[in-house]
Amino acid sequence: MKTPDPREHNTRIEQAGASDESIQDVHAILAREKPEPHEGYSPMPLFVLGFVSAIIFIGAIYIVRHRAGFDPLAYDERYDPSMAATNAAPVKVDPIAEGKKLFMTCAACHQPTGQGVPGVFPPLVKSEWVNGSEDRVIRILLNGLSGPVKVEGNTYNNAMPAFGPGGYGWSDEKISYILTYVRQEWGNTGAPITPEKVAEIRKAVGQRKPWAAEELEAIK
Numbered sequence: 001m002k003t004p005d006p007r008e009h010n011t012r013i014e015q016a017g018a019s020d021e022s023i024q025d026v027h028a029i030l031a032r033e034k035p036e037p038h039e040g041y042s043p044m045p046l047f048v049l050g051f052v053s054a055i056i057f058i059g060a061i062y063i064v065r066h067r068a069g070f071d072p073l074a075y076d077e078r079y080d081p082s083m084a085a086t087n088a089a090p091v092k093v094d095p096i097a098e099g100k101k102l103f104m105t106c107a108a109c110h111q112p113t114g115q116g117v118p119g120v121f122p123p124l125v126k127s128e129w130v131n132g133s134e135d136r137v138i139r140i141l142l143n144g145l146s147g148p149v150k151v152e153g154n155t156y157n158n159a160m161p162a163f164g165p166g167g168y169g170w171s172d173e174k175i176s177y178i179l180t181y182v183r184q185e186w187g188n189t190g191a192p193i194t195p196e197k198v199a200e201i202r203k204a205v206g207q208r209k210p211w212a213a214e215e216l217e218a219i220k
Contacts, residue, residue, distance in 0.1 A: 098177040103178055114186045142164035147212045
């Protein structure tokens with residue numbers, strides 16, 4: 001195989017009327033016309049970004065105004081909300097069942113059996129405080145109890161937190177449910193307590209420091 005002669009190549013370039021300088025000039029022109037390569041992504045044009053943002057904003061407003069609680073019935077042309085409200089059956093709540101669930105908060109101290117912890121936390125079973133005056137037991141749960149208290153002839157000296165204002169912040173319904181539960185569980189014979197009665201006591205006592213046993217004993 002014949003090796004090409006460089007002189008022959010240069011001769012052809014000269015015959016074509018091209019020189020090294022002209023070739024370099026052409027390369028320089030081409031290099032100026034092409035943008036410099038760079039890494040990463042090109043930014044989104046501002047008008048595209050604005051258009052997409054406007055679509056998202058308008059869509060969000062539409063969903064908020066017409067979501068209807070995301071209730072599928074709201075999009076049924078046969079659905080009449082006024083009739084649904086009229087015909088809806090009232091939801092019945094079982095105070096004992098609800099109170100049993102809520103009692104899990106108290107079970108750590110008073111135990112799931114209501115027997116308490118001897119010498120530390122008083123029992124709820126056959127307790128005169130539980131089965132006695134509803135005015136007193138509601139006050140205990142609303143505002144808490146502090147200091148020594150005698151239950152079934154035994155003295156306990158511990159603190160019970162408030163479940164009303166300044167404490168757990170339970171509603172009148174929750175307090176009535178749990179009190180109704182403990183007053184009718186484990187052989188206790190206390191009457192049920194209504195949310196209305198809790199609301200009455202709450203309004204009368206408001207938020208205050210925990211009760212002492214001596215204060216409660218004066219309440220019949």
